[in-house]
Amino acid sequence: MQPAHLPDATFFDALPQPTAQQPMPVLFSACLAGTLCGFDGTDNGSYPVAQSLLKLPQIKPVLFCPEHFSFGTPRELCDIHGGTGMDVLDGKARVLTEAGNDWTEGMIRGAEQMLKVAIENKVQLAILLDISAACGSQVISNGQRTAENRSYRIGAGVAAAMLIRHGIKVISQRDFKSLQLFHHKIDPYFKVAKESIDHHQTDWYRSYFSEKI
Ligand code: SF4
Numbered sequence: 001m002q003p004a005h006l007p008d009a010t011f012f013d014a015l016p017q018p019t020a021q022q023p024m025p026v027l028f029s030a031c032l033a034g035t036l037c038g039f040d041g042t043d044n045g046s047y048p049v050a051q052s053l054l055k056l057p058q059i060k061p062v063l064f065c066p067e068h069f070s071f072g073t074p075r076e077l078c079d080i081h082g083g084t085g086m087d088v089l090d091g092k093a094r095v096l097t098e099a100g101n102d103w104t105e106g107m108i109r110g111a112e113q114m115l116k117v118a119i120e121n122k123v124q125l126a127i128l129l130d131i132s133a134a135c136g137s138q139v140i141s142n143g144q145r146t147a148e149n150r151s152y153r154i155g156a157g158v159a160a161a162m163l164i165r166h167g168i169k170v171i172s173q174r175d176f177k178s179l180q181l182f183h184h185k186i187d188p189y190f191k192v193a194k195e196s197i198d199h200h201q202t203d204w205y206r207s208y209f210s211e212k213i
Helices: 009-014 048-053 066-071 085-089 104-120 158-165 176-186 203-208
Strands: 024-029 059-064 078-081 094-097 125-128 139-141 152-154 169-172
Touching: 009 176, 024 104, 048 176, 059 104, 066 104, 078 085, 078 139, 085 104, 085 158, 094 104, 104 158, 125 158, 158 169, 169 176
Parallel strands: 024 059, 024 125, 125 169
Antiparallel strands: 078 094, 139 152
16 A cells, blocks of 8 residues: 555645746755765765656755754764654653754654645655655664664654644655656656666565565
8 A cells, every 4th residue: 555645646746837937836855856864974876766856947955964053064963762753752662862862853854844845845746865864755774773783663853843743745765656756747758667666666675564564
């Protein structure tokens, strides 16, 4: 079943058709657009399907990094402990850094600012980097990640959860089907690859979360 935070055909049909003169505002994780705002001062890598949308004249990219907003760059690596971003917003889970610093409050402030930027720019759709404790939408780390030990859970990071709660649809850089459907909405000549799937439909996701889906 498609997660509710992903846009469906009804959502795409209801979007106004953007033009180069009246482009659609789309919120992007700033790192996806090449901003060096990853915790280690990098851009978190290359994701061509998501990044191709940044070049379309019918899209007005709105860039924001909630972790940089609160903690600057470079910064410690942080993860959600005891739940998802939704649980953090509800006061039921915390965000801790590798050194054990509690970043919960700053992560919520970053999420609130991201929502403010989205509302100011009339954003209806965000394209965010999955797995991040702030921007993840399909999957996040389950507690602190280390080089030797990392586990995952289904759910959104804190900033993505804030957007989703306020009705903004979120696509991750690994949701290839949704990204291509959106590209087709923007440019009807763009063809969606038949075999394209979203992250929750991958073999890895189905196998890893087999007891949870
Ligand atoms: S918080 Fe979001 S925008 Fe910032 S580096 Fe992490 S994934 Fe990118």
